[in-house]
Amino acid sequence: MTASPTTTLQTTPLHAGAPADAAWWRDAVIYQVYPRSWADGDGDGVGDLAGITARLPHLRALGVDAVWFSPFYVSPQRDAGYDVADYRDIDPLFGDLDDVDAMMARAAELDLKVVVDLVPNHTSVDHAWFQAALAAAPGSPERARYIFREGRGDGSEAPNDWTSVFGGPAWTRVTEADGEPGQWYLHLFDTGQPDLDWTNPQVRAEFESVLRFWLDRGVAGFRVDVAHGLVKAEGLPDYAPREHMLQQNNTADSPYWDQDGVHEIYRDWRRVLDSYTEGPERILCAEAWVRPPERLARYVRPDEMHQAFNFDFLDTRWDAGALREVVETSLRVYDEIGAPSTWVLSNHDVVRHASRFGLPQDGPRPNGIGAEDPQPDAELGLRRARAATTLMLALPGGAYVYQGEELGLPEHTSLPDEYRQDPTFRRTGGEELGRDGCRVPMPWEGDAPGYGFGPSGRTWLPQPPSYGELAVDRQTGVEGSTLELYRRLLSVRRERALGRGSLAHVDGLGEDVVAFVVGESTLVLANLGDATVALPAGAEVLVASGPLADGQVPSDTAVWAALASEG
Template sequence: MDALLDVSTAPWVDLHPVHPATPGAEWWRTAVVYQVYPRSFADSDGDGIGDLPGITSRLEHLAELGVDAVWISPFYRSPQVDAGYDVADYRDIDPLFGTLTDFDDLLGRAHSLGLRIIIDLVPNHTSDEHAWFRQALAAAPGSAERGRYIFRPGRGAAGELPPNNWKSIFGGPAWTRTTGPDGEPGEWYLHMFDSRQPDLDWSNPEVHEEFESILRFWLDRGVDGFRVDVAHGLVKADGLPDWSGYTAMVEGSRDSGTGPMFDQEGVHEIYRSWRRLLDTYPGQRVLVAEAWIEHLPRIARYVRPDEMHQAFNFTYLTSRWDAEEARQSIIDSLEASDAVGAPTTWVLSNHDVVRHASRFGLSEAGSMPKGIAASDEQPDEELGLRRARAATLQMLALPGAAYLYQGEELGLPDHTTMPDEVRQDPAWFRTADAGSDRETGRDGCRVPLPWSAAEPGFGFSPTGSAWLPQPEGYGRYALDAQRGVAGSTYELYRQAVALRRHLGLASGGLDCVELADTDPSEVVALRNREVLVITAYGPGPVVLPAGSDVLLASDHLGTDARGRTLLPPDTTAWILPPTQRLPRARSAGAE
């Protein structure tokens, strides 16, 4: 056995205040929000694609889980080239998912259960089937119709080269050339994603007016907020200059700045105007930024008091299973958010990344592959889940808001052996010529959920159909196989969410704790209010302070021959140490 880390007799060397307690009435500062990816959540009509009535039928599960709000990924009318993030009509529901009446029913049922509803807004681009873009293609260069998008003449003697060297996030060039009615090649249009997702031109007042109208449409129906897709991407630098850097989804632009297509100053006035609009509605409606920016102080600018309410913390999401990296991410994140008076919004998984239960089972634990294929290294499923549970318990003890991705409360891993012929992510197709750099894509984390172990399709659909194949092993993760089972991942999540609320951890102050005789690369110890949160990252167990009350642990604790309580590797525990040995932080860390 690896050497014990004994913190039982002298648990603290020092406390370092990181974040002051922040009591406040706004619900969004402390909320636990659950992301629903509609096509994979629950299918009510048997076509193999999840829908709005399916979501409505499962809302009681989310209420029982204890979350405060539900974020629903796009359900708008769309050709579904990018699973609904290519919007053809922002004021209608795609028939795949139901009708506006179905949405109203969902909203009403959610509100009756005490759940708020946040919907996705996609303002950076539309579908190429949107009425505006069809009008643009039919109109002449320089027309008002083309002015809603970013059309440019090409470079080269005959305009045969793209206007600049920008690359699509999904691979390949970010420009596609149009063809005129006479069959001759014409201007180029910008698309930072798929060629069927043309970017809007936010320097055009008509675009601003349209989206304020869209916001009002959904606010008037009663939605509680908007998660803003690619929130950092709406404004492009003047002149669209060449840029040789690289930007990835979630990870952002590493070692090369944000680039002229992202995080431009003009985005902030857009969100100030939206905030003014939302503030005219009752009920604390919210804006949530999806901004892939590595530099935390830059992300914090999106959540200044007159802009958005939350911004996803992708720095925390992309941290590896490493004590020092996790600790620094937590400290830096809270300092950046505190500087603008905003909550930090923690997240570990979403529909764009390999689930953390799989990432943490890789040999480079927590690395960010662009999907996992059967020919890739396969995660250690048991180790990955163990670490994922520990990471979640650490996350839910942190002050601020937290987001959960559907299925993580069941401990779901990615489908890592999916046949290539069933993949649907546009990134898979657009990187087909990239050789060893081809992206497997995001299909593995989007597989339909298992609700019932013994039913066809694990209860996702009444017919057993599923738009992406489910792994055979998903049955052991099904909700009905975990509900009421002590120690199951579902029950761990449910207990953690309830305790988080009961103990006031989301509004508490956080201290970083130095433990005596421990290697900082093996343990992260934090104190929130009176709760000591310890995560063991090292190869050996940690001896917990004698006489402590263990509130919750991500896995079974052990004991040694002397009767001391042991925290095993890759485990997190919330404990109440003996009060007589609980020191007070020197300054703002205590309430």
């Protein structure tokens, strides 16, 4: 069955677009580098700053605007660097501050802005502040920087019933200087990540100082980890549900997510960033798993953050109606406050979308996939992932690309358990496999040991055999490869200023089609149904996620086309 050609498109305007001189971040495409898994310079099997610097030309050739680095700070690495022991220094695993400066200089030569991760909800237990807190007495100024409380009853029960995002209780009892069991400290994540008390002026002053430290080194901004978690409800009331931060939950009743007090913090931070007036505007991007979208939009009001990841879009199943709804709702909500939406499909915390879309689309996405689990349909998943990315990169606003998705990398779904390092796996007793499968080192050369990840061939997590054929050198210059698709998408996006364009919904193409006109004359059409769909007469294909046949768009394929009215 083939749908009839459309000669006159009926459209409904949804978004007015941004001015041509809008700030860079409003339509920037930012590439996420997970440092331990992108490129290894010294051969120890772990990615590092030297390796990153050597591979930065890949990003220039890809066509992104900036690069965001997950944490490379001093850390015991209990949660892959999100347990920070020193916010102003580099873990020797990755290099040192001189290596950062060399990387920043090379990025500037390549016209790539640099965004770094900031982890303000918690520190590592190895942080000097927490070590001082352990050595100090209950009620001391040192303990007041964290959330220490007396236990319930005789002190042997946790102060409340909160559970950790990673599984298990959210409280750990310390041993006091006299050797007796003492107070409890809060950790919404691992026991090695004690939560800071953001009612403490010292905490606020310290992080403003950290912001200035990195801004003075030339960074273009910060991705803020757990941006919705810094403030806890007064009195720390019981809250029985276990909410998974890495899934979208309604956060309205939570005593530790999305408290109104976080916004005062970010207004202070915005004033710090706005004081840096030379060069491009510095930005804050919120990692905030918040619902409903009207609550998330509060993080990007004009005097707060610049961007917030659109996790509703990431969580949307492969369904045309659901995709239309999330795009239209996002644009409406953000337009009300004059902010852009920031689209994303994959990151270091979720199953890669090339695998996610190969699973049945009738339930929530899993937190990891193992060899004993139902396996994704790799071919179907990649086809849908390419179409989803083609749709995403046409949408007005900013976008983030996770390392390796430009190669179509799948999740490592047969990773042996003995290699797993995610604290979620440990704290849930293996009930949840965790995030290691999306963090496997990049393949650069198909025939090299470790697929060219580093000079020794060692990799801190094993790579699946499928990565060989997906390596950068196997896809470069190959027509139809996922890498060349991304390069073409990013090139056309820039040429046609799609990220700043207006958007109108195209009506009447069927319930299984998502179609928009972006700007004056770029048609974006994704076919999620079984029947092929005909492009409008005279439409000139600019880029397609998969092969077309005589102007027909097959199932699970997306197209950008210049409409005949152009010119």
